[in-house]
Amino acid sequence: MIQSTAIHRRRQVLVVEDQELNRDILGMILEDDYDVLYAENGAEGVACMREHRETLSIVLLDLMMPVMNGFEVLELVREDEELRHIPIIVLTAEKKAELKALQLGAADFITKPFDMHEIILARVGRIIELSEGRRLISAAERDPLTGLYNRGFFFEYADQIRRYYRDLRMDAVVINIERFHSVNDFNGREFGDRILRRLGEEIRGCLAGTEGIACRAEADQFFLFCQCTDYRAMLDRFQQSVNEFSKRVAIRLRMGVCFGTGDRTPGMLFDRARTACNMVRGSYKGHLMIYDEEMHERELYSQRLLNDLGQAIEERQFAVYYQPKYDIQCHPPRLNSAEALVRWKHPELGLVSPGDFIPLFEKNGLIHVVDNYVWGEAASQIAEWRSKYGFTLPLSVNLSRMEVFDPTLERTLLQLLEQYKISSKDFKLEVTESAYTDDAEQLVAVIGQLREYGFEIEMDDFGSGYSSLNTISSLPIDVLKMDMKFIQNVEENSKNFRLIELILDIAGYLGVPVVAEGVQTSTQMQLLQNAGCEYVQGFYFSRPLPAEEFEKLIIKEIEAAKERKS
Amino acid sequence: MTLQELYQIIDGNYDHAVQIMRMEKLVARYISRFPKSGVNEALQEAGRSMDPARMFETAHAMKGVCANMGFDKLSAAAGEICEEFRPGNARSISDDEIRAKLAEVDAMYRRTVEGINAYEQQ
Numbered sequence: 001m002i003q004s005t006a007i008h009r010r011r012q013v014l015v016v017e018d019q020e021l022n023r024d025i026l027g028m029i030l031e032d033d034y035d036v037l038y039a040e041n042g043a044e045g046v047a048c049m050r051e052h053r054e055t056l057s058i059v060l061l062d063l064m065m066p067v068m069n070g071f072e073v074l075e076l077v078r079e080d081e082e083l084r085h086i087p088i089i090v091l092t093a094e095k096k097a098e099l100k101a102l103q104l105g106a107a108d109f110i111t112k113p114f115d116m117h118e119i120i121l122a123r124v125g126r127i128i129e130l131s132e133g134r135r136l137i138s139a140a141e142r143d144p145l146t147g148l149y150n151r152g153f154f155f156e157y158a159d160q161i162r163r164y165y166r167d168l169r170m171d172a173v174v175i176n177i178e179r180f181h182s183v184n185d186f187n188g189r190e191f192g193d194r195i196l197r198r199l200g201e202e203i204r205g206c207l208a209g210t211e212g213i214a215c216r217a218e219a220d221q222f223f224l225f226c227q228c229t230d231y232r233a234m235l236d237r238f239q240q241s242v243n244e245f246s247k248r249v250a251i252r253l254r255m256g257v258c259f260g261t262g263d264r265t266p267g268m269l270f271d272r273a274r275t276a277c278n279m280v281r282g283s284y285k286g287h288l289m290i291y292d293e294e295m296h297e298r299e300l301y302s303q304r305l306l307n308d309l310g311q312a313i314e315e316r317q318f319a320v321y322y323q324p325k326y327d328i329q330c331h332p333p334r335l336n337s338a339e340a341l342v343r344w345k346h347p348e349l350g351l352v353s354p355g356d357f358i359p360l361f362e363k364n365g366l367i368h369v370v371d372n373y374v375w376g377e378a379a380s381q382i383a384e385w386r387s388k389y390g391f392t393l394p395l396s397v398n399l400s401r402m403e404v405f406d407p408t409l410e411r412t413l414l415q416l417l418e419q420y421k422i423s424s425k426d427f428k429l430e431v432t433e434s435a436y437t438d439d440a441e442q443l444v445a446v447i448g449q450l451r452e453y454g455f456e457i458e459m460d461d462f463g464s465g466y467s468s469l470n471t472i473s474s475l476p477i478d479v480l481k482m483d484m485k486f487i488q489n490v491e492e493n494s495k496n497f498r499l500i501e502l503i504l505d506i507a508g509y510l511g512v513p514v515v516a517e518g519v520q521t522s523t524q525m526q527l528l529q530n531a532g533c534e535y536v537q538g539f540y541f542s543r544p545l546p547a548e549e550f551e552k553l554i555i556k557e558i559e560a561a562k563e564r565k566s
Numbered sequence: 567m568t569l570q571e572l573y574q575i576i577d578g579n580y581d582h583a584v585q586i587m588r589m590e591k592l593v594a595r596y597i598s599r600f601p602k603s604g605v606n607e608a609l610q611e612a613g614r615s616m617d618p619a620r621m622f623e624t625a626h627a628m629k630g631v632c633a634n635m636g637f638d639k640l641s642a643a644a645g646e647i648c649e650e651f652r653p654g655n656a657r658s659i660s661d662d663e664i665r666a667k668l669a670e671v672d673a674m675y676r677r678t679v680e681g682i683n684a685y686e687q688q
Contacts, residue, residue: 019631021596021603025586064626093630113633113641115586 011057016045042068074104146200154215158266172269173224174277178252180220202241254280258291320377321544337394340378383420396428424454484518576681583636606675613668622651
């Protein structure tokens with residue numbers, strides 16, 4: 001434990017008493033335990049308080065004094081911001097005076113004559129302790145930057161409001177600043193702090209005269225426990241205030257609201273309001289989100305999936321399906337490779353859509369758990385089919401953006417190749433186009449390294465991201481996988497067909513083949529074949545299949561090859 | 567003369583004085599300063615003008631100082647004058663009666679001071 005002499009120092013006491021003998025007797029009582037200062041009248045006492053305001057622990061104040069009496073001192077101190085924190089004990093023998101002094105803010109009183117030393121010392125000690133405790137609480141209660149409550153005190157007070165004022169239906173409001181860390185990075189922490197202070201002031205102003213309370217919960221996150229009929233107007237007010245303050249730098253606020261109900265604790269309300277606020281992230285619809293039950297159910301579902309992931313891996317609830325890719329420039333088209341796709345057969349929730357769990361695990365930094373599982377299964381499958389059919393079918397697996405930046409990625413992949421004795425060219429890696437948009441330089445370096453080991457890189461969902469023609473030419477890729485949206489409407493819309501032709505031209509320029517995803521009909525298939533697209537993946541050939549069903553396609557391919565030979 | 571004997575002579579409360587100052591030595595030290603405290607002189611001076619505020623202040627001061635010295639009777643006598651002039655209290659005795667009380671207080675004070683001086687000089 002840190003021991004500070006400053007904390008255990010002797011406390012300083014001021015005795016304000018006009019009678020020298022009384023003053024000295026009181027000093028005699030106190031001096032063993034305290035450093036004692038003296039003043040002969042109220043005016044001298046106030047001057048001494050001002051001079052020692054940082055170190056003075058308590059004042060013992062006589063009431064009847066020349067120049068300025070004790071009551072006048074109490075009145076003056078009560079109104080003085082600098083002095084009001086110093087507790088005052090009055091010295092009196094009059095009951096009426098005791099009451100008046102207490103009403104004027106005296107902390108306690110000591111009766112004359114000073115014959116009960118222990119009582120005097122006990123009172124002085126207790127009042128100092130109370131006062132220091134109150135100052136500590138007061139310091140801890142407020143966020144020094146904004147003057148709003150700190151999180152802990154805020155929840156304590158919010159809980160008290162809920163407990164003692166049940167008829168007040170208070171709502172939970174969470175406000176934060178979009179990309180606040182970037183605001184700080186680009187403009188400096190001081191600028192960021194000024195924005196937070198401004199927002200804090202505006203919140204205080206907004207809640208003044210109401211039952212509402214507010215805190216800065218963390219960094220740029222503000223919590224309000226309040227009643228309001230128009231949260232849109234409230235957000236607009238805060239936004240306008242911040243805009244006026246920051247004309248040069250665009251600051252965007254987000255707000256999430258959960259309406260209060262009698263049965264939910266403030267903690268529960270704020271969890272929901274924060275969820276609503278997080279839903280605003282990346283939304284172009286607006287910056288205010290009101291929490292609803294659908295959101296709650298979605299949140300519970302997500303949490304359930306996150307909780308169950310570990311057990312799902314242990315119990316092998318994830319199944320890997322394979323969807324074939326066919327070379328359509330051959331006649332008839334030939335099975336070329338397949339993409340490994342994960343399915344979650346949850347024992348209680350049934351089949352969980354990859355659309356539900358993949359983005360969730362990506363967002364929570366857990367996707368590598370699933371991907372590592374899929375990579376292992378796919379590598380093992382390549383080896384199994386090779387051994388069973390003497391035929392190596394290359395498989396592609398997905399590589400998330402997060403994994404690209406994992407320093408152990410190369411080692412993990414090379415270990416898999418080693419374990420199953422497979423070649424890197426048969427283990428293709430699919431990276432989405434959007435992954436290339438941020439930190440492209442580092443990503444290109446990692447991908448370049450993987451290609452040197454012989455891995456083929458397929459750019460997934462090409463056309464759904466924002467690659468410019470300029471950057472695409474410098475990206476290290478081996479295959480373009482055309483986003484399925486281009487194919488889906490190609491029969492109705494000739495513009496889409498033109499876009500497909502453009503993508504094929506780009507791929508031709510880059511010297512890489514194209515895989516068209518989501519092909520379902522023979523018309524789509526024909527159009528792509530005629531346009532020169534090399535490979536097709538989609539329901540036209542097959543939906544994603546479990547390994548044992550997929551084997552039928554392999555057998556069929558082997559038989560077709562035999563026929564071609566004969 | 568012992569300190570206890572001094573308190574008997576001046577009609578003070580020795581036990582109370584020791585209770586306040588805890589040690590006989592300290593009682594002796596503080597009472598030796600009593601003659602120079604000026605509390606009686608201020609009260610007698612106020613009595614000449616009979617200014618009520620001044621009467622209250624000086625009587626109040628004398629009552630408090632004497633109480634802390636263990637001069638309980640002197641303190642009580644000053645206290646009577648103090649209450650007579652306490653703001654808000656109705657006067658119950660005449661100025662002449664006050665003057666008589668002031669003379670009484672003055673006599674008690676002088677006897678106390680003489681006793682203290684005698685104790686000091688031995």
